[in-house]
Amino acid sequence: MPKLNENFIKLNENYLFSEIAQRVNTYTAANPDKKVIRLGIGDVTLPLGPAVITSLHEGVDALADAKTFKGYGPDFGYAFLRSAIVSYYQHNGASIDIDEVFVSDGAKSDTGNITDLFGADNAILIPDPVYPVYVDTNIMSGRTITYLDANEENNFLPMPDHNVHADIIYLCSPNNPTGAAYNKEQLKAWVDYALTNDAVILYDSAYECFITDETLPRSIYAISGAKRCAIEFCSLSKTAGFTGTRCGYTIVPKELNFASSTGVALSLNAMWRRRQSTKFNGVSYIVQKGAAAVFSAEGMAQCRETIKYYQINAGIIADTLARKNMTYFGGVNSPYIWFKCPNQMDSWSFFDYLLNNAQIVGTPGAGFGRNGQNYFRLTSFGSRENTIQAMERLETLL
Ligand SMILES: Cc1ncc(COP(=O)(O)O)c(C=O)c1O
Known part of the structure; x- marks a missing residue:
């Protein structure tokens, strides 16, 4: 009989979005005539830009001809x-080398898979609330987590506590779900803490x-010293609408070296290289062709237009909440709007209340951690029409 990884027992029974889908399905089955508006899951709705589409087609055509056909690509x-990607970082005020860039099928896989590089007995700091993948992947591998409280007192941007030791620190900025984003001074404080504690920052951008x-940093490498203490994960999912197309990248600097238990210096870049070449066979040529077009001048301009569309949606949501005198966070440097549930409702009760009374689907804050119990997340990734309609309903309801 196989011995199972019983750490799975410690996970919450349902992944957040499965639970939401289940509740929405139950509601729509009972109310087939009601139009439900989904502002819950952080999935984009606008199509890929024309430059990406053209490049994807070129990728397909290349595979149709023996002279340009591609089999396995570089890992x-x-x-x-x-x-x-290197040039993109230069524009964002950070300098990285091509050997430090690892193309992947998205940031979810990489933020989860990175746990392979670390032993079981690390002191791990994870903000609460945050993207649940960091927590669940560490629970799956049997690690103990210390949570960093993100709350209204610290504007949802927890800062390092020099009395608390950490080996591995997860940071996500702009943050999912709160929309809060670290400025350069705050990020510098984290980099200094990591360098002092010989810790590594796993930075999700x-x-x-x-x-x-x-004035806000788009990459942790805009902070001096970060290449000696941070790995950065990024994704084309939100930048370019690749949630279904799948492409991301992880930067593992060559300066990132830590001593093994026997005192030998180990390179995280070399370890990630080894890990990826063993467990990953690369992203399809077609998708990488499309991804490269994102970084062309034309592709970037098209992505910015799409992002602007979502930012206007975020403004519509924020204005509605402001008119209702509700305190909200995010929505400016982030596609997410995060607010306290009215009337001391807990977030799952508010989820059911919104679904039943306004047919709006949002995301309960409890799904992102204990500090999200009384908060709620709405996303700006819906269509303009749906966003306006949902906010009209919300304004009437609240
Ligand atoms: C903070 C954060 N990181 C990573 C991801 C996943 O990105 P990808 O689609 O590249 O896997 C998400 C998705 O919503 C996210 O919110």
Whole structure:
């Protein structure tokens, strides 16, 4: 009989979005005539830009001809895409080398898979609330987590406590779900803490493209010293609408070296290289062709237009909440709007209340951690028409 990984027993029974889908399905089955508006899951709705589509077609055509056909590609991504990512970082005020770029099928896989590089007995800090993948993947591998409270007192941006030791720190900025984004001074404090404690920061910048405040860092490598202490995960899911197309990238600097238990210096770049070449066979050529077009001048301009559309939606949601005198966070440098549930409702009760009375689906804050119990997340990724309609319903209801 196989001995099972019983850490799975410690996970919440349902992944957040499965539970939401189940409740919505039950509601729609009982109320087939009601139009439900989904502003819950962070999935985009607008199509890929024309530059990406053209490049995807070129990728398909290349595979149709023996002279240009591609079989297995390089494990870490084609050079044309990796160098486009290097140039993108230069524009964002950070300098990285092509050997530090690892193309992947998305940030979810990489933020989960990175746990392979670390032993079981690390002190791990994870903000609460946050994207649930960091927590669940560490629970699956039997690690103990210390939570960093993100709340209204610290504007949902927890700062390092020098009395608490950590080996591994997860940061997500702009944050899912709260929309809060660290400024350079705050991020510098985290980098200094990591360097002092010999810790590594796992920095998720999946929403960097939503940053409008030019003073905010889009990459942790905009902070000096970060290449000695941070791995960065990014994704084309929100930047370019690749949630279904699947492409992301992870930056593992070559300066990132830590001593083994016997005192030998180990390179995280070399370890990730080894891990990926053993367990991953790369992203399809077609998708990488499409991804490279995102970083062209034309592709970037098209992505910015799409992001602007979602940002206007975020403004519509924020204005509605402001008119109702509700305190909200995010919505400016982020596609997410995070607010306290009215009348001291807990977040799952408010979820049911909104679904039953206004047919709006949002995401209960409890799904992102204990500090989200009384908060709720709405996304700006819906259509303009649905966003306006949902806000009209919300305004009448609240
Ligand atoms: C913070 C954060 N990181 C990563 C991801 C996943 O990105 P990808 O689609 O590239 O797997 C998400 C998706 O919503 C996210 O919110």
